[in-house]
Amino acid sequence: MAHLNQAPALEESVREFDLASTTVRELNRYLHKDLPAADAPRVVVTHPDGAHSIACGLDAPVDVEVHGHVGYYVAGMNKHARVTVHGNAGPGAAENMMSGFVRIRGYASTSAGASARGGCLVIEGDASLRCGISLKGADIVVGGSVGSFSAFMAQAGRMVICGDAGDALGDSLYEAVIYVRGEVKSLGADARFEPMSAEDRKVVAELLGIAGFKHDPAEFRRIASARQLYHWNADANQEY
Amino acid sequence: MSAAHLSLEESAGFDRSIIDYVQRAAATGLYEIRGLGAKRKVPHFDDLVFLGASLSRYPLEGYREKCSTRTVLGGRYASKPLELEIPITIAGMSFGALSANVKEALGRAASELGTSTTTGDGGMTSEERGSSKTLVYQCLPSRYGFDPDDVRRADAIEIVIGQGAKPGGGGMLLGQKVNPRVARMRTLPEGVDQRSACRHPDWTGPDDLAIKIRELREITDWEKPIYVKVGATRVFNDVKLAVHAGADVVVVDGMQGGTAATQTVFIEHVGIPTLAALRQAVDALDDLNMRGQVQLIISGGIRTGADVAKALAMGADAVSIGQGVLMALGCNSDSYVHNGQHVSAVADYNALGTAPGFCHHCHTGRCPVGVTTQDPVLEQRLQPAIGARRVRNYLKTMNMELTTIARACGKQDVHHLEREDLVALSVEAAAMARVPLAGTQWIPGM
Numbered sequence: 001m002a003h004l005n006q007a008p009a010l011e012e013s014v015r016e017f018d019l020a021s022t023t024v025r026e027l028n029r030y031l032h033k034d035l036p037a038a039d040a041p042r043v044v045v046t047h048p049d050g051a052h053s054i055a056c057g058l059d060a061p062v063d064v065e066v067h068g069h070v071g072y073y074v075a076g077m078n079k080h081a082r083v084t085v086h087g088n089a090g091p092g093a094a095e096n097m098m099s100g101f102v103r104i105r106g107y108a109s110t111s112a113g114a115s116a117r118g119g120c121l122v123i124e125g126d127a128s129l130r131c132g133i134s135l136k137g138a139d140i141v142v143g144g145s146v147g148s149f150s151a152f153m154a155q156a157g158r159m160v161i162c163g164d165a166g167d168a169l170g171d172s173l174y175e176a177v178i179y180v181r182g183e184v185k186s187l188g189a190d191a192r193f194e195p196m197s198a199e200d201r202k203v204v205a206e207l208l209g210i211a212g213f214k215h216d217p218a219e220f221r222r223i224a225s226a227r228q229l230y231h232w233n234a235d236a237n238q239e240y
Numbered sequence: 241m242s243a244a245h246l247s248l249e250e251s252a253g254f255d256r257s258i259i260d261y262v263q264r265a266a267a268t269g270l271y272e273i274r275g276l277g278a279k280r281k282v283p284h285f286d287d288l289v290f291l292g293a294s295l296s297r298y299p300l301e302g303y304r305e306k307c308s309t310r311t312v313l314g315g316r317y318a319s320k321p322l323e324l325e326i327p328i329t330i331a332g333m334s335f336g337a338l339s340a341n342v343k344e345a346l347g348r349a350a351s352e353l354g355t356s357t358t359t360g361d362g363g364m365t366s367e368e369r370g371s372s373k374t375l376v377y378q379c380l381p382s383r384y385g386f387d388p389d390d391v392r393r394a395d396a397i398e399i400v401i402g403q404g405a406k407p408g409g410g411g412m413l414l415g416q417k418v419n420p421r422v423a424r425m426r427t428l429p430e431g432v433d434q435r436s437a438c439r440h441p442d443w444t445g446p447d448d449l450a451i452k453i454r455e456l457r458e459i460t461d462w463e464k465p466i467y468v469k470v471g472a473t474r475v476f477n478d479v480k481l482a483v484h485a486g487a488d489v490v491v492v493d494g495m496q497g498g499t500a501a502t503q504t505v506f507i508e509h510v511g512i513p514t515l516a517a518l519r520q521a522v523d524a525l526d527d528l529n530m531r532g533q534v535q536l537i538i539s540g541g542i543r544t545g546a547d548v549a550k551a552l553a554m555g556a557d558a559v560s561i562g563q564g565v566l567m568a569l570g571c572n573s574d575s576y577v578h579n580g581q582h583v584s585a586v587a588d589y590n591a592l593g594t595a596p597g598f599c600h601h602c603h604t605g606r607c608p609v610g611v612t613t614q615d616p617v618l619e620q621r622l623q624p625a626i627g628a629r630r631v632r633n634y635l636k637t638m639n640m641e642l643t644t645i646a647r648a649c650g651k652q653d654v655h656h657l658e659r660e661d662l663v664a665l666s667v668e669a670a671a672m673a674r675v676p677l678a679g680t681q682w683i684p685g686m
């Protein structure tokens with residue numbers, strides 16, 4: 001990726017953190033405590049070199065651009081902020097996000113968007129295992145494919161997968177809904193394909209539009225919970 | 241022998257409780273789920289006694305000389321460690337398992353006594369934050385209601401790996417307790433039989449845990465202590481891994497620890513006794529030369545001031561109590577207080593198929609004394625002010641017992657109690673705690 005670590009020329013109001021010469025702690029301290037009062041301040045981060053916890057715990061409508069690959073938990077527990085990673089992300093990108101917008105231009109490792117409660121996570125490449133695990137209300141749009149156990153126990157929210165899905169997609173789903181365009185290796189316990197309604201196509205079109213992906217919503221299939229595991233049942237053979 | 245002779249020789253292997261188990265399983269095809277902790281007898285703190293001072297040791301005056309109970313937790317990396325007045329804390333129990341009234345009562349009592357309370361699986365309620373001066377916020381595998389604002393409002397974070405009642409298992413809350421508020425907080429459909437995850441969604445294994453702890457430190461600007469709680473199984477290794485991962489405080493929960501709802505087979509057959517776990521945990525800290533830097537909290541069946549004193553003498557820095565405080569609130573009492581009058585709850589116990597003293601029916605949501613319920617009528621049976629007073633009295637009594645023992649052993653600080661002050665009454669306890677059998681110098685295996 002030619003754009004890695006190369007930040008565009010900066011306006012004066014933009015603050016730059018070069019992680020080759022400063023620490024993640026300094027960056028996060030600034031993002032937590034020292035942001036200017038200006039509307040939507042911008043912060044550019046260069047040379048992340050796989051560092052963990054970049055821009056985690058943000059609580060303000062700041063625009064953060066990271067040029068390079070990041071480690072675990074980029075934008076973890078994000079609120080309000082808009083974080084873009086021009087590179088790949090390690091495990092737990094945007095985990096437990098509450099609101100805001102996180103975009104990974106490359107690939108995402110395991111547990112992307114885990115337990116996220118709000119906001120939107122866009123992954124332009126593939127996402128690994130357990131993408132959207134325990135999802136609690138956020139939207140996730142994946143441009144490529146997702147690994148096995150994605151949307152495991154997902155409780156609420158929407159997940160759009162433009163490529164394929166691995167094994168056990170949507171295992172033990174609650175009320176989250178998955179839309180998938182490609183092949184699904186297998187569905188998890190209690191997940192089932194359901195017909196796409198006009199409303200579903202509208203949702204997919206809206207999320208594809210937000211993510212900037214050009215696919216026909218009619219190519220997607222809907223997966224939701226059969227709700228057979230919602231209650232203890234002596235005849236259920238303990239599949240849960 | 242007369243013809244009327246009744247033969248009542250009970251089988252040791254197939255006793256009445258096993259017969260009941262087999263017949264229940266045959267009738268329902270489903271395992272039993274229940275609340276509270278292990279009911280079987282295991283070696284415990286009751287099997288230890290103190291060697292009070294005499295000629296070879298010098299006691300403190302029981303009612304006059306000062307004996308400090310101040311307890312500091314979490315100073316290894318956190319810039320704001322917890323400073324508690326007493327080493328007895330309140331264990332994590334969820335809003336959902338407990339009513340909001342109970343959460344408030346626990347917060348008030350703990351605040352009056354200068355100690356901490358802990359949230360549980362299901363998030364932080366405004367009642368408990370408002371009433372708790374020092375509140376530990378649990379980060380559990382389910383992440384129900386987990387909120388960065390609450391992370392910032394908490395005084396410490398406890399990453400829960402496991403629970404003594406069910407190491408290796410996730411939480412459980414049956415549908416009758418998933419009322420609209422609980423459902424909303426957990427983002428679940430109302431009335432669903434909720435089964436929580438047993439693995440964290442965003443990390444796997446001790447190397448990841450170290451990175452997760454760092455993330456929480458970054459989010460809290462390195463201010464708040466991070467606890468790691470494990471259910472007692474391979475305690476020596478687990479404590480070492482938690483310390484390596486960067487924990488400020490390690491919490492070890494033994495098999496007698498309680499639960500609001502878990503399979504009986506889990507409660508009785510998985511995990512090791514608190515006594516054995518405590519010694520292994522202390523050995524792990526010693527092995528890493530981390531005593532004093534990383535604090536150890538032990539929980540799982542701590543009931544009395546004597547238990548607290550023994551735990552501290554064994555090497556714990558503090559204890560954590562769950563079931564004991566529920567009982568202080570009235571759990572298993574035959575009555576509750578309404579308008580200043582005691583009202584019998586016996587019929588309600590009977591309706592659950594149990595009686596005061598035997599109840600473990602927290603999972604039903606029909607707690608006869610209003611402790612573990614979300615029912616709007618039943619929860620009124622426990623008023624926060626009354627509950628707070630009872631828990632405060634209980635904690636105060638235990639603390640007085642603790643200092644009584646410490647003074648008798650010649651200590652000006654309860655944290656000066658030491659293993660050398662203890663002997664065991666049984667071979668099993670001597671082997672687990674690795675203190676001599678009373679009247680001997682013998683420690684089995686040493």
Ligand code: SF4
Nearest residue numbers: 571572599601602607
């Ligand atoms: S009395 Fe209430 S708290 Fe105690 S065991 Fe019974 S249901 Fe649980």
